[in-house]
Amino acid sequence: MSSPLSGVRVLDLSQMLAGPFGSMILADLGAEVIKIERPGEGDIGRGMPPHYFHGESVYFLSVNRNKKSLTLDLKSQEGMDIFYRLVKVSDVVFDNFRPGVVEKLRIDYESLQKITPRIITCSVSGYGQTGPFKDRPAFDLIIQARGGIMSYTGEPGRMPVRMGAPMGDLTGGVYAAHGVMAALYHREKTGQGQRIDISLLDSQLSLQIYRGLYYLYAGEVAQPVGSGHVSANPIRAFKTQTFDIVIDANTDKFFQELCAGMDRKELASDPRFITRADRLKNKEALYAILEEVFLQKTGEEWLELLEGRLPAGPINTVDMALSDPQVLARNMVVETTHRSGEKMKLLGSPIKMSPAGEPRFTPPPALGEHTDQILKDLLDFSSQEIRDLREKGVI
């Protein structure tokens, strides 16, 4: 049993969320991901408020498990020399600098390829390395908004809202990991390196999928629908006496099951609600009835009555989701040991495979935790040389 990406070494210059989420996917799959961090300060995510564990930002902890940390001052000549030597024994250089920075630092694909023709570089940026807006700063909310999906997230007639998960950032990381893996496979076949250019905005656009084509082919501009569905009913969230629930009872079969499960069989033969078209036409009348009925029992009681009959489930709050029996059965909450000796919990990996087996989980690294080990093992530095570099502030 070995991890799928075992033997792959990634030099990871990325910080905060989008980049580190992408390199975490690679790390969870077994790549050796070495964070290259500025001496003293490191990944700016390390300081992110508001929650800390043993002095480390929980935000940082969430996306940096399974990685190593090496401090290196890329603005010093000695730091650059070490970086180039590391590139020679690595497969991937991964960054989320603004466009132009890697060229300025002379760690762009063209420069690194001269040292190691097989190198793969992957840059994640807000708008990509090309195009009229490439130099603009981009944060998650701006990307969600410009990408178009925010415009149809929310309630009809009200202001749009953001997707609760930071999809503007995360999606870029996801595609970066795709790019790296495709390039690694390709390199095995051809020996060729690759330069990957991932934009958060492109990534967001790719999520438009059929909504984008509905506009291109039919001129339909998607509008917010709350928890509902523009052309199917009832698919929606409802309040109960306890937690909120969702149902998807659009088909005749599921609608009949819903009525049976609610002990309101007469609704299924009500002329207003017999066909899908009827239910869509008389949406508000159906909503009014269902809203009232669902308020008569608890969420637990409704799910007990409905879950066997049709697609239905709780709107889990975070605490509920993280203790959901299915979530726990699938190891989506895992444990590792922090270097303080204390146990720490992390989210699991959704990529389950065998014979490779469940990923290992090592705790997120302290700043520079692996500097000495990496310099000794990979580049044959002596303890004295390492002490000198540390004194000069290079590491």
Added chain:
Amino acid sequence: MSSPLSGVRVLDLSQMLAGPFGSMILADLGAEVIKIERPGEGDIGRGMPPHYFHGESVYFLSVNRNKKSLTLDLKSQEGMDIFYRLVKVSDVVFDNFRPGVVEKLRIDYESLQKITPRIITCSVSGYGQTGPFKDRPAFDLIIQARGGIMSYTGEPGRMPVRMGAPMGDLTGGVYAAHGVMAALYHREKTGQGQRIDISLLDSQLSLQIYRGLYYLYAGEVAQPVGSGHVSANPIRAFKTQTFDIVIDANTDKFFQELCAGMDRKELASDPRFITRADRLKNKEALYAILEEVFLQKTGEEWLELLEGRLPAGPINTVDMALSDPQVLARNMVVETTHRSGEKMKLLGSPIKMSPAGEPRFTPPPALGEHTDQILKDLLDFSSQEIRDLREKGVI
């Protein structure tokens, strides 16, 4: 120049959205993806209302470009024989059946491995192949709700809403593509096949990221914040005289730029708004002022004034997003030629790399469009044999 996954052959049994989105990522990267579809009917996504192009569902078109289609009745012995022969010359078998179906059809990993030890299988399902809920049906809304992110998507004090993009489905496809690529790389190194088990619910959980850990480490249960931010201000959407815009002016620097750009410099020295803490404490007062100010100009005017100074941008509706200059400059809207001869538009791929270059885009296949070609080229069937199979309804 060759595509990164060129030479990889995928037998794709998946339908609708989650599976086809994942196999589309592989196809865009150059894998030969062969949809295996039921004769006569095919992928049920082919019939999805409400929009059609030359009789084909636009929903279907959106996730099936770059694929081939072969019809095959897996319930007939001859169909199964052909499938097994195809497995011998393929790398990946990809499905999104409910758990148990591949075993029943005898196309599960264990069965296929006997034929082709190097085979990689990937199953995408609502809840995964294991756990107490594995047999339940799951649709996008149910997954968004159970996964927890919906609970904090929406406005404070109102019912949660769904993320506008079908993230419950899409995220499963995304991780399936990761799993397949990692397994392909691993197989190059070790010769070993792999069984991949992707659950939409696991995938959703992985997007909880720091919000999940905020609960595990600090007991914080994420709440809906509209377009705003729980611990930073002003980061939000605002109405203008035309379209809505978003700004991210939380830091002192960006807040001062915002005030300057609005020609309201006095706000930056207003004792209620000087520090980040002040602005968070006096959020409502600041909102009231900004809401009024933003209503005094158009969206175009505000972005002209603000975009150079701080992260800001439009809330693009779908039509705006698909004509955004950066989106067009990055080839996120591409064109190919439908077999009718008519030009057709598709969304581009966010995974840009060189020297591999931009992906090719071939139109989504007609049902069984490549049956003859594949049977002849890969399995040496004669025209007569193919006619016989067609007559018997096997293909």
